[in-house]
Amino acid sequence: xxxxxxxxxxxxxxxxxxxxxxxxxxxxxxxxxxxxxxxxxxxxxxxxxxxxxxxxxxxxxxxxxxxxxxxxxxxxxxxxxxxxxxxxxxxxxxxxxxxxxxxxxxxxxxxxxxxxxxxxxxxxxxxxxxxxxxxxxxxxxxxxxxxxxxxxxxxxxxxxxxxxxxxxxxxxxxxxxxxxxxxxxxxxxxxxxxxxxxxxxxxxxxxxxxxxxxxxxxxxxxxxxxxxxxxxxxxxxxxxxxxxxxxxxxxxxxxxxxxxxxxxxxxxxxxxxxxxxxxxxxxxxxxxxxxxxxxxxxxxxxxxxxxxxxxxxxxxxxxxxxxxxxxxxxxxxxxxxxxxxxxxxxxxxxxxxxxxxxxxxxxxxxxxxxxxxxxxxxxxxxxxxxxxxxxxxxxxxxxxxxxxxxxxxxxxxxxxxxxxxxxxxxxxxxxxxxxxxxxxxxxxxxxxxxxxxxxxxxxxxxxxxxxxxxxxxxxxxxxxxxxxxxxxxxxxxxxxxxxxxxxxxxxxxx
Amino acid sequence: xxxxxxxxxxxxxxxxxxxxxxxxxxxxxxxxxxxxxxxxxxxxxxxxxxxxxxxxxxxxxxxxxxxxxxxxxxxxxxxxxxxxxxxxxxxxxxxxxxxxxxxxxxxxxxxxxxxxxxxxxxxxxxxxxxxxxxxxxxxxxxxxxxxxxxxxxxxxxxxxxxxxxxxxxxxxxxxxxxxxxxxxxxxxxxxxxxxxxxxxxxxxxxxxxxxxxxxxxxxxxxxxxxxxxxxxxxxxxxxxxxxxxxxxxxxxxxxxxxxxxxxxxxxxxxxxxxxxxxxxxxxxxxxxxxxxxxxxxxxxxxxxxxxxxxxxxxxxxxxxxxxxxxxxxxxxxxxxxxxxxxxxxxxx
Numbered sequence: 001x002x003x004x005x006x007x008x009x010x011x012x013x014x015x016x017x018x019x020x021x022x023x024x025x026x027x028x029x030x031x032x033x034x035x036x037x038x039x040x041x042x043x044x045x046x047x048x049x050x051x052x053x054x055x056x057x058x059x060x061x062x063x064x065x066x067x068x069x070x071x072x073x074x075x076x077x078x079x080x081x082x083x084x085x086x087x088x089x090x091x092x093x094x095x096x097x098x099x100x101x102x103x104x105x106x107x108x109x110x111x112x113x114x115x116x117x118x119x120x121x122x123x124x125x126x127x128x129x130x131x132x133x134x135x136x137x138x139x140x141x142x143x144x145x146x147x148x149x150x151x152x153x154x155x156x157x158x159x160x161x162x163x164x165x166x167x168x169x170x171x172x173x174x175x176x177x178x179x180x181x182x183x184x185x186x187x188x189x190x191x192x193x194x195x196x197x198x199x200x201x202x203x204x205x206x207x208x209x210x211x212x213x214x215x216x217x218x219x220x221x222x223x224x225x226x227x228x229x230x231x232x233x234x235x236x237x238x239x240x241x242x243x244x245x246x247x248x249x250x251x252x253x254x255x256x257x258x259x260x261x262x263x264x265x266x267x268x269x270x271x272x273x274x275x276x277x278x279x280x281x282x283x284x285x286x287x288x289x290x291x292x293x294x295x296x297x298x299x300x301x302x303x304x305x306x307x308x309x310x311x312x313x314x315x316x317x318x319x320x321x322x323x324x325x326x327x328x329x330x331x332x333x334x335x336x337x338x339x340x341x342x343x344x345x346x347x348x349x350x351x352x353x354x355x356x357x358x359x360x361x362x363x364x365x366x367x368x369x370x371x372x373x374x375x376x377x378x379x380x381x382x383x384x385x386x387x388x389x390x391x392x393x394x395x396x397x398x399x400x401x402x403x404x405x406x407x408x409x410x411x412x413x414x415x416x417x418x419x420x421x422x423x424x425x426x427x428x429x430x431x432x433x434x435x436x437x438x439x440x441x442x443x444x445x446x447x448x449x450x451x452x453x454x455x456x457x458x459x460x461x462x463x464x465x466x467x468x469x470x471x472x473x474x475x476x477x478x479x480x481x482x483x484x485x486x487x488x489x490x491x492x493x494x495x496x497x498x499x500x501x502x503x504x505x506x507x508x509x510x
Numbered sequence: 511x512x513x514x515x516x517x518x519x520x521x522x523x524x525x526x527x528x529x530x531x532x533x534x535x536x537x538x539x540x541x542x543x544x545x546x547x548x549x550x551x552x553x554x555x556x557x558x559x560x561x562x563x564x565x566x567x568x569x570x571x572x573x574x575x576x577x578x579x580x581x582x583x584x585x586x587x588x589x590x591x592x593x594x595x596x597x598x599x600x601x602x603x604x605x606x607x608x609x610x611x612x613x614x615x616x617x618x619x620x621x622x623x624x625x626x627x628x629x630x631x632x633x634x635x636x637x638x639x640x641x642x643x644x645x646x647x648x649x650x651x652x653x654x655x656x657x658x659x660x661x662x663x664x665x666x667x668x669x670x671x672x673x674x675x676x677x678x679x680x681x682x683x684x685x686x687x688x689x690x691x692x693x694x695x696x697x698x699x700x701x702x703x704x705x706x707x708x709x710x711x712x713x714x715x716x717x718x719x720x721x722x723x724x725x726x727x728x729x730x731x732x733x734x735x736x737x738x739x740x741x742x743x744x745x746x747x748x749x750x751x752x753x754x755x756x757x758x759x760x761x762x763x764x765x766x767x768x769x770x771x772x773x774x775x776x777x778x779x780x781x782x783x784x785x786x787x788x789x790x791x792x793x794x795x796x797x798x799x800x801x802x803x804x805x806x807x808x809x810x811x812x813x814x815x816x817x818x819x820x821x822x823x824x825x826x827x828x829x830x831x832x833x834x835x836x837x838x839x840x841x842x843x844x845x846x847x848x849x850x851x852x853x854x855x856x857x858x
Contacts, residue, residue: 079715079719082719083715083716083718087722089722090635194613216613218616218618221616272614274591275588277588316584318583318585320588321585326585368581372574372575374576374579374783376579427783467782469579469650469781510582
């Protein structure tokens with residue numbers, strides 16, 4: 001542009017400077033020529049002036065076009081920023097912390113605290129048994145808790161022998177019970193571990209339930225877990241009482257593992273297989289301190305076994321089902337050392353000591369149907385577990401009958417439960433549970449006797465209302481016919497339970 | 511000069527072979543598509559637009575369930591285990607099941623706080639963020655604000671940006687493609703919202719900025735432009751100031767964007783089903799404000815809504831609030847189309 005102007009100007013200048021523009025011009029009269037030349041010069045000046053104005057206009061136009069172009073380029077970037085500003089302008093101002101509001105900084109600081117929640121589990125209980133249900137029924141269950149000794153009564157029926165004191169078992173009192181106030185604390189510890197602990201507080205004091213440290217970033221689907229924890233076999237054992245669908249636990253677990261289930265100190269390794277469906281395998285190495293099945297006693301005549309004394313293995317499989325359906329099936333087994341001491345002649349002192357091992361195995365299954373309706377209306381659940389246990393013990397010491405020393409007592413019991421729940425109205429569920437224990441209930445006594453005690457059953461029904469996910473009210477009734485050491489006994493039980501939870505929301509597992 | 515022993519030569523060859531194998535393997539890994547798992551189908555739909563052929567996107571919720579109360583199934587754990595990017599709605603919508611799924615999946619890449627975990631609510635326009643302390647006596651309250659933000663198309667636009675940004679960080683080789691797909695999605699959304707002609711004339715972002723400030727009508731008048739029929743904005747101009755009733759407080763973002771006013775909910779408090787006494791109050795409220803429309807999702811029972819509608823002459827509109835909730839709402843833009851159409855049919 002500039003070049004052209006310069007070129008034109010130089011040409012014009014050249015035109016001006018070089019008067020010999022036309023080569024062959026004859027010499028005419030000088031004054032006429034001067035007059036003509038003057039006219040020509042004026043003419044040229046006017047032309048230059050118009051051309052200058054023309055180029056100036058042109059330059060102005062081009063400048064305007066350039067400006068317009070740069071403005072459109074800006075237009076594409078500026079509106080997005082303008083939009084962001086408009087959005088920021090709409091956002092509510094940060095509430096000041098002093099007004100009790102939740103400012104982002106305050107919230108961030110508080111989020112480093114552990115999640116804390118409290119569950120209060122209370123119920124009213126009544127039954128038609130004279131003494132406590134534990135004393136009168138569960139501790140007298142033939143084969144499971146009470147095994148007939150050599151002393152036979154006059155009518156040939158074996159007499160009941162009081163079993164080892166179960167000071168640890170709480171049992172249900174008739175009337176109002178505070179089962180526990182469960183405190184839960186959980187948090188991520190650091191990029192590698194997370195931890196939680198549950199403490200049960202009751203009239204008897206505070207009891208540590210679980211204290212678990214878990215890895216969070218191991219590759220290939222592995223996870224290690226250690227501390228004191230409920231063994232993850234089956235379904236019921238790993239649930240805390242307030243998570244159960246019935247107020248009490250299935251009979252088979254009450255009789256073989258006790259009130260707290262298999263709650264042990266130890267480590268667990270689990271592996272989520274890289275399969276297209278959910279397959280979880282786990283192995284636990286545990287101390288072995290379960291009073292009923294994996295006990296260790298201090299005492300003379302009994303070998304002193306150092307822990308860990310118990311190993312548990314389990315497998316859980318879940319196929320990918322269509323949207324509203326969920327299914328999980330499991331397999332489990334355990335083996336560990338066990339010792340028992342009995343007071344055969346009811347004189348308050350133990351006189352029979354046994355040592356050996358126990359093992360158990362079983363299967364579990366749960367199916368859940370999730371209707372798309374709100375408040376649990378139409379949801380359905382079926383769950384069952386079968387549990388088979390063998391205790392294989394040798395008599396280490398027998399004060400009353402030294403001949404028994406070295407002989408074996410082997411008892412085998414099994415049992416199952418099957419429960420179904422249905423959300424028959426929004427927020428209401430009805431449930432039915434069948435417990436059967438002792439389908440296998442054989443004992444091989446050291447003295448050669450082989451009593452076969454037979455089975456017991458219980459049918460439980462319940463209705464619960466869950467006003468919100470933080471509260472639940474349940475009415476439960478049960479009737480059972482139990483094979484006790486000195487005959488059959490039928491029992492009615494009723495529970496009215498209230499559960500509330502408060503604190504940070506916890507996520508629910510399957 | 512040292513000569514290599516046979517063993518050393520073999521070792522070197524093996525290293526070479528291994529190196530080549532690793533090279534091919536890692537090349538294979540790099541050319542694998544990203545595995546993106548979202549909690550809701552709306553996030554999945556937006557993520558599909560933005561990611562295109564460069565990622566496989568699946569969603570945990572199908573749009574037919576209420577994501578508040580989803581039961582964590584083991585199959586969700588399997589999806590999470592294989593995910594490279596996990597996207598959630600956030601604001602505690604999925605707090606009842608998301609932590610259990612992520613913990614069970616043992617996938618360190620998608621742990622909260624890592625680059626493979628995206629909370630889509632970061633930059634969205636939030637409503638009902640509480641300014642006072644909360645108690646659960648207020649019902650199922652959300653301490654971070656109302657989480658149903660995807661029903662405002664502006665938030666859909668913002669979420670798409672957040673997803674594109676995160677995809678670009680995880681997969682820088684396709685960053686440009688994600689950006690251009692993001693712009694395409696935004697253009698389509700803007701065109702649905704305001705009309706193609708207006709978007710071409712003024713530009714989508716500019717129109718949104720005016721709409722957010724409430725100046726859109728005036729600005730268009732000033733330029734001699736008129737609302738384009740068939741666009742959400744033009745078709746919903748009649749909604750301005752109209753009172754409606756909803757079942758749950760899940761429509762606040764839709765109402766806010768399109769000028770509706772949610773006068774009351776059928777739930778007396780969030781998470782509590784309708785009660786007789788509360789419904790009587792609602793009926794009186796509706797008669798006073800001449801409410802003609804009750805809006806709710808398909809997973810709630812229509813009993814309460816129908817009872818109220820009968821007594822007030824209002825109409826019940828059941829429409830999905832999430833992609834996949836109904837067959838016509840098969841992706842994000844058609845979900846918004848469906849909601850606008852259904853509400854418009856009653857209010858016009």
